[in-house]
Amino acid sequence: MIDRFSLNRRRFLQTTATGLLAGAVPGLASGRAFAAGGLTVGFVYVGPKDDYGYNQAHAEGAAAVKALEGVTVVEEENVPETVDVQKTMESMINLDGATLLFPTSFGYFDPHVLAVAAKYPDIQFRHCGGLWQAGKHPENVGSYFGYIHQGQYLNGIAAGYATKSKKIGFVAAKPIPQVLQNLNAFLLGARSVDPAITCQVIFTGEWSLAVKEAEAVNALVDQGADVITCHVDSPKVVVQTAAGRGAFVCGYHADQSPLAPDKYLTGAEWAWGNVYTDFVKKALAGEKLGNFVRGGLKDGFVKMSPLGPAVSAEARNRFEATLAEIMKTKYSVFKGPLKDNKGNEVITAGAAYPEDAIELESMDYLVEGVVGSAS
Numbered sequence: 035m036i037d038r039f040s041l042n043r044r045r046f047l048q049t050t051a052t053g054l055l056a057g058a059v060p061g062l063a064s065g066r067a068f069a070a071g072g073l074t075v076g077f078v079y080v081g082p083k084d085d086y087g088y089n090q091a092h093a094e095g096a097a098a099v100k101a102l103e104g105v106t107v108v109e110e111e112n113v114p115e116t117v118d119v120q121k122t123m124e125s126m127i128n129l130d131g132a133t134l135l136f137p138t139s140f141g142y143f144d145p146h147v148l149a150v151a152a153k154y155p156d157i158q159f160r161h162c163g164g165l166w167q168a169g170k171h172p173e174n175v176g177s178y179f180g181y182i183h184q185g186q187y188l189n190g191i192a193a194g195y196a197t198k199s200k201k202i203g204f205v206a207a208k209p210i211p212q213v214l215q216n217l218n219a220f221l222l223g224a225r226s227v228d229p230a231i232t233c234q235v236i237f238t239g240e241w242s243l244a245v246k247e248a249e250a251v252n253a254l255v256d257q258g259a260d261v262i263t264c265h266v267d268s269p270k271v272v273v274q275t276a277a278g279r280g281a282f283v284c285g286y287h288a289d290q291s292p293l294a295p296d297k298y299l300t301g302a303e304w305a306w307g308n309v310y311t312d313f314v315k316k317a318l319a320g321e322k323l324g325n326f327v328r329g330g331l332k333d334g335f336v337k338m339s340p341l342g343p344a345v346s347a348e349a350r351n352r353f354e355a356t357l358a359e360i361m362k363t364k365y366s367v368f369k370g371p372l373k374d375n376k377g378n379e380v381i382t383a384g385a386a387y388p389e390d391a392i393e394l395e396s397m398d399y400l401v402e403g404v405v406g407s408a409s
């Protein structure tokens with residue numbers, strides 16, 4: 035946690051002296067003068083670090099970096115996806131001497147990361163998401179992400195055994211490809227247990243909107259859904275509301291089991307500690323950092339929450355067997371024959387999309403059995 039003096043100093047200089055410092059003293063602008071033989075790494079979060087979700091998962095990764103010798107970590111939370119993030123990154127470079135930055139929120143990339151990276155070509159920026167493109171974006175920028183739809187498929191298996199109504203629910207922020215992958219994978223996991231299961235989805239339109247998330251959960255439960263999961267920044271409201279209504283829940287981003295210990299089945303979590311420490315160790319060794327870094331469960335980018343007490347022995351056996359298969363093979367969640375929820379064939383019989391298939395980057399449909407619309 036950054037102390038209050040550091041935060042106040044940073045915010046003061048963001049609006050007064052940062053531009054003067056960078057322009058008047060070019061040697062300081064690179065940040066290397068502050069490194070003192072070690073490495074200073076900056077993490078920027080769009081929300082609070084203890085949100086039981088997206089930001090907490092990244093903060094847990096930053097905590098793993100703090101344990102590395104020769105590394106100083108600076109962090110700032112609640113930084114919006116506006117020019118404010120540019121000021122924060124420049125502050126970390128000019129005041130703290132950061133030479134490796136992890137601006138973690140999806141909306142930071144364009145134009146904010148790209149703008150700051152152009153001003154500081156000696157600083158390395160790695161952004162969470164799939165937006166970096168070779169030949170289009172600067173070489174001092176890169177992206178990293180994980181195949182977390184594998185975790186949502188396993189969530190679906192747990193949900194498939196837990197549901198009595200054969201109706202499960204999904205609270206989603208926006209119908210972008212990554213969200214649709216997770217939603218589709220969740221239902222496919224459940225339908226591998228029982229093909230009669232359907233999934234109702236409600237899109238809130240925002241990554242973090244507690245009131246709409248609670249309303250969505252209540253609407254799903256009212257329509258008969260008895261297992262709920264989500265893709266929003268902080269699943270806290272979804273988990274607590276669903277459990278309060280008597281529904282089982284599957285988590286996302288981080289471990290939410292403390293919020294609903296009796297109703298929590300399992301959860302798809304990020305394992306950013308592995309990813310961040312690998313980046314930092316490479317930087318310490320003077321090695322080139324990857325520009326397009328990806329991995330799944332077997333690569334240590336994703337992990338599963340422990341199975342909860344409500345998971346039956348039969349469900350546990352199926353879950354663990356599928357997890358073991360994913361860990362040792364290039365497992366395909368999306369395989370044919372598969373139709374979308376409008377009756378169109380999207381994957382032919384015998385075909386399959388491996389975990390890193392380019393088709394997943396542009397997924398724009400909901401699979402058969404999803405009640406809702408991606409448009």
